[in-house]
Amino acid sequence: MLERILVNGLVTSGTYAVLAVGFSLIFGVAKIFNMAHTALYMITAFLIFVGTNQLGFPYALSAVVSVGATIGFGLICYALLFDRVKVHQTAVMIISLAVAMLGQEILLLTLSGHYRGIAPFVTGSIDILGVAVLYQHLFTVLGCLATLFGLWALLTKTNLGKAIRAVAQDSETANLMGINVSRVCLITMGISAGLAAVAAVVAAPLEPLHPGMWMLPLTMILAAVVLGGLGSIKGSVFGAIILGFAETIVVTAVPGGSFLRGAVSLAAMVLVLIARPEGLFGVVFEEERL
Amino acid sequence: MRNFRCQIKKFVIASFVMLISVTAGSASADQTIKIGVIGPMRYITGEHIWTACSIAAEEINKSGGIAIKGKRYNIELAKADSNEFSSLSDAISAMERLITENKVDFLIGIQFSEAALALQEVMADYKKIWLSPGSSHEEQCLRVAKNYDRYKYFFRCGPPNTIFAGRIAAHELMMTIEKVREELGIEKPKVALFRQTGLWAEANMKNSLKDVPKSEFTTVGEWVVSITASDVTAEMSAIKAARPHIIFSMVSGPVGITMSKAWGELKIPATLIGANIAGMSSPHWQATNGMCDYEATMNGIGRVEITEKTIPFYDKVLERTKQNPLYATVDSYDAVYVIKDAVERAGTLETDAVIAALEKTDYRGAMGRISFYPKGHKWPHDLKCGPGYVTWVATQWRDGNAGRKGL
Incomplete structure (x- = not known):
């Protein structure tokens, strides 16, 4: 049983982590509470579907084009909508929610509400520690780990990363130091949208595609982000791991109650927040951010 | 002035013609x-x-x-x-x-x-x-x-209402148990129960199991998932570990797609039957990337001469x-x-x-x-189900087609 929890827990946590990190990043830098984050995930998934199933492109090409298109869409949303109202966080939340719902309705109108699927990048399964693991799941875990590592390298080893962290810590001082804050925020939005798109590339083949598919992961990543501490990337990863494993433990240990997986992991979040209201890695001082 | 009168006349005639057309229109609407x-x-x-x-x-x-x-x-x-x-x-x-x-x-x-x-x-x-x-x-x-x-x-x-639907699913389960017994020589096949939450699935599963004698099979466990679960690989790999011969499902939402997909991807050596509403429709093949091949579900229609x-x-x-x-x-x-x-x-x-x-x-x-049950019946105006009336069929996915051949 432990082996199964370990393997399946990693898969669930990995996807949540990539999504949560993207959400946390743009919040940490530009204070944008982007409720359309998982809608970007959904848009990428549908673009890949159109590319592979309707236009007949190979998966890799469809994935690259879809990620590019999603980043472009994210940047347009930022420039035309979020940037103009970003000082009013509630307005940003509502506008981003409207963007997500608009995306859902457009998909319903153009592609209808049929359930669809993307063929897995790799098919078949392998036995690890006596547990049958899909190759696609392995691909998802490795893809998520590579993405998180890439993001860490970007934030810690490059000038752009330093600029992003500087803006996240104190945007006014960063501005005085000659950093173009608006540009950094725009780039961060692009990275955040890219992370949602990459999550779709590695994880969307695992689930049915439908225009409402953005809602459930949104709840889970919000929980992961709040659990880890708003704006903390490290916290988001840990939040995602805790929620992913809590879900898997419920499914494996209580098969008759596996529908409670979401509720139990959210209850775990509540318990942590009671003990530590700012979240596991919550930002008490601004310089701790990121 | 004369020109004006002429225009008035034309207007009156045109209005009269329009009035007649509208009246004629309403006559045909009757x-x-x-x-x-x-x-x-x-x-x-x-x-x-x-x-x-x-x-x-x-x-x-x-x-x-x-x-x-x-x-x-x-x-x-x-x-x-x-x-x-x-x-x-x-x-x-x-x-x-x-x-x-x-x-x-x-x-x-x-x-x-x-x-x-x-x-x-x-x-x-x-x-x-x-x-x-x-x-x-x-x-x-x-x-x-x-x-x-x-x-x-x-x-x-x-x-059919949930009571009848349960009975239909019970027939499907019994038919499969007999087939496993006949072809594999297993006297008491092992069955994994897989259903979603909600009244419909719970009632159908309960009603089905009521109609199949307990001596006919062994249950290895029951897995209950959310109707919107986007990935049930964890549940299906647990089912695989339990080594059932039959997976008896009762699902109506998108979870039916994830279930079929995980079953096919994990190559679980157990036949997947029951009621999968998503599995009754053609897009299921695409949505599961063909992983639903050989899955069977009860269905309202197949390409058979009912x-x-x-x-x-x-x-x-x-x-x-x-x-x-x-x-x-x-x-x-x-x-x-x-x-x-x-x-x-x-x-x-x-x-x-x-x-x-x-x-x-x-x-x-x-x-x-x-035919409908009459006033005074337990379920007045409900569809009569059973031999001689509506019985439903079971259909199986084979090579991209569902129900082109009913079982």
Whole structure:
């Protein structure tokens, strides 16, 4: 049983982590509470579907084009909508929610509400520690780990990363130091949208595609982000791991109650927040951010 | 001045001609029976309910329409999107719009039992006859039994209610147990139970297991998942570890896709049967990337001669939509004909007379022999199910086709 929890827990946590990190990043830098984050995930998934199933492109090409298109869409949303109202966080939340719902309705109108699927990048399964693991799941875990590592390298080893962290810590001082804050925020939005798109590339083949598919992961990543501490990337990863494993433990240990997986992991979040209201890695001082 | 008079004359003549045309138009509208078609129109079930009603209306109109005391009436359909998956109040508004604005004479449609229960109140308030082709909860007809005068307008034209559906699934399970016993020599096959949350699945699973003797099989466990679970690989790998011979499922939502997908991807050496509503429709193959191959599910229609009308109807839907019909498709198609049959027998459009005629329905449709339980029965106005009436079929996915060959 432990082996199964370990393997399946990693898969669930990995996807949540990539999504949560993207959400946390743009919040940490530009204070944008982007409720359309998982809608970007959904848009990428549908673009890949159109590319592979309707236009007949190979998966890799469809994935690259879809990620590019999603980043472009994210940047347009930022420039035309979020940037103009970003000082009013509630307005940003509502506008981003409207963007997500608009995306859902457009998909319903153009592609209808049929359930669809993307063929897995790799098919078949392998036995690890006596547990049958899909190759696609392995691909998802490795893809998520590579993405998180890439993001860490970007934030810690490059000038752009330093600029992003500087803006996240104190945007006014960063501005005085000659950093173009608006540009950094725009780039961060692009990275955040890219992370949602990459999550779709590695994880969307695992689930049915439908225009409402953005809602459930949104709840889970919000929980992961709040659990880890708003704006903390490290916290988001840990939040995602805790929620992913809590879900898997419920499914494996209580098969008759596996529908409670979401509720139990959210209850775990509540318990942590009671003990530590700012979240596991919550930002008490601004310089701790990121 | 003369020119002005001439223009006035022309205006008067033109107005007169227009008035005559409008009057003539309303005269021909008197020869129309309006049926309101309501369903989740942006989803497959709604699309199919509409397609089925359109096919039936075209066929009836082509063959001379509905005859009432020597007069011929054409069927005119009005469409309304219930949006019932997102909002019950949208469904209520849609039905009210059909009744008050489109002024329909009859109603056909709805998939979700929850929506059907809410809409029964609208139907009762407006006293409008409604044939439901999609929802299965027995409460709808229990209401007719409890308060006949208020709810007598409701008739279930399919699917079988949850009690009957349970029995149908039990037959499917028993058939599979016998096959495993016969071909693999396993006396007491092991069965994994997999269902989603919710009244429908819980009741169906319970009713099915009640009808199969416990001595026939061993249960290795029951897995209950959320209707919207986006990945059930963890559950399915646990099932694989339990080594069952049969996986008996009861799912109606998108979880049916994830279940079939995980079953195929993990190559679980157990036959997947039961009721998978998503698995009844053509897009299931694409949605699961073909992983549903050999999955079997109970179904309202397959390309088999349930009656002489089944295969022609099946082929017509296939030709028009490039998809095989669903249970709600054949139920809706037959519902239009049931209305025609009842109205012609009643000889009037008067509501109580048509209800009385509907109660005496004995119509051979594409899904089987259609008849409703009478007033005084436990489930008045529910579809009669069982040998000689509607029994449903089981269909299996093979090489991209579902139900082209029924089991």
